[in-house]
Amino acid sequence: MKKTTLPIILLTTLFFLWGFAHNLDPILIPHLKRSFTLSTVQATLVDSAVFIAYFIMALPAGFLIRKYGYKGGIITGLIIFAAGCFLFIPAANTQQYMFFLVALFIIACGLTTLETAANPYMTVIGDPETASTRLNFAQSFNGLATTLAPIIGAKVILTKTYSDNVLNAMTPVARKAALAAEASSVKMPYFILGVILVVIAICFYFSKLPVITHKADNDEKRSAHIFQVLRYKHVSWGVAAQFFYVGAQVCVFSLFILYATTSAKISEVQAAYYLSAGGFAFLTGRFIGTALMKFIAAEKLLCLYAAINVILCAGAIWCHGLVTVYIVIAICFFMSIMFPTIFALGIRDLGADTEFGSSLIIMSIVGGAIIPRFFGYLSDQTGNVQNGYFIPLACFVVVMLFGLTGHKVIRKAGIKELPVSNVY
Incomplete structure (x- = not known):
């Protein structure tokens, strides 16, 4: 220790x-x-x-x-x-x-x-x-x-x-x-x-x-190239889940002020204060989620939080007034554990391929550059920024499915626990 x-x-x-x-x-x-x-x-x-x-x-x-x-x-x-x-x-x-x-x-x-x-x-x-x-x-x-x-x-x-x-x-x-x-x-x-x-x-x-040191038995070698790691079901699911999660997170935080000023008819300054509240909810959610994982399996908590956010996104679409702002702050709370939990589950038991799996999941952060474009497009086409929340809703469905079944590891023979060697 x-x-x-x-x-x-x-x-x-x-x-x-x-x-x-x-x-x-x-x-x-x-x-x-x-x-x-x-x-x-x-x-x-x-x-x-x-x-x-x-x-x-x-x-x-x-x-x-x-x-x-x-x-x-x-x-x-x-x-x-x-x-x-x-x-x-x-x-x-x-x-x-x-x-x-x-x-x-x-x-x-x-x-x-x-x-x-x-x-x-x-x-x-x-x-x-x-x-x-x-x-x-x-x-x-x-x-x-x-x-x-x-x-x-x-x-x-x-x-x-x-x-x-x-x-x-x-x-x-x-x-x-x-x-x-x-x-x-x-x-x-x-x-x-x-x-x-x-x-x-x-x-x-x-x-x-x-x-x-990531060691494998003689019959178990590292993947020849990085994309072979996608043979693991939970890695490919992890890449997809992280792509959609980061996209949803950027939609929620980056477009918060635009959303709040429209749905709740408040000023940009007021919306900025509520955005700070969303950041605090995100922080609080991380600590509470970490504590809950002592009693609830990480994948189950991830699935539960994603399901709650699907419901909250529906509220962000169809509700009106200041309640919509509180709904989005609640979304921030339940997003809090998603990135680290998806990451940890996505590289579980990869052994010698851990670095490759990590690279692919980090690479999927590019979802933050792509998904918000669809949010904006849907908002513009319908003339209502609240309709943009159909996009994060769909993203959280993917995260929920990852927590429900996509995280399951199809073990390859020969992978053992990863030893910690001497310090250098």
Whole structure:
């Protein structure tokens, strides 16, 4: 137990840090939209830059971890993450929106590498029976970041040097220069974050972490290529479930303000406060879900929570007034355990193929770039944003089926428990 205490503490800090970085993106979108006078479509390229990186980088990250181990993957991810943060300084200095997108893409490459390494490492570093519990506990700190990042980011980044009246009185050239200058407010927070990441990378480098060796019998070898892992039913189901879950989560959080202002007829500021409440519900759900897993099997709790969210999505479609906002906050609560639980169940008993399975499930996060488009399309075509919730409803049905039957492992002969070797 003592051998794994420090590694679990260090790993948990990573879950908070990448959650913090992700939840600064909703702050960056309106900030950069104003600073560079962007259209809504142009502003959403922030999310596109992030989720495309997950799709592109997940496989290389898996190969890197397979060759250099979890520790090597974590340190590499931290360095890439830090490099992207430091790039915000020249991005602000040059006042080029594309430069910001490149910096975000590099940050997301680091996050992809970190998540590909840290998620499976957390599941195999201790008792296999409590893997989902450990991962949900660590992901609870990701939920804490979901609550804190928007508050801190709003105070530090969402600064307006010039009022709208002053800007309107400027010439177009002067107005463009003034707005672009406001983008410089991102330099200090991202510089500080980059320094913290470098310090944590150094801590990992000098820490003695358990080496996880994935051994198989002579008649059981690693898959020749990554997509052979999809022969496992629970892996292919896990990839699908994570794809649809992340898509649903992005729909709920990213489009919350648009939904609330329409369904409940409240202001954007009021909607933002309710969004913070949704983040707190998400955090609370993680801790409560982790506690419940001591008494309820992870797959059963996942199935139950997904079924509840299917019903809540129906309420989000057909109800009216402020109750719709409370319904979406409840959806946030019941989404809380889904990502880590799907991940842990999706890579269960993979043995030597754990890194490959992890890469594919991380790669499926690209659902966050695709699913919300359907939400928007359905909302636009029907003229009612509430109808967009048919999309998350369908996504939660897939998650429910994964918890009901898709998680079941078809064991391959020869796979044994994964030993923890000596530290290095």
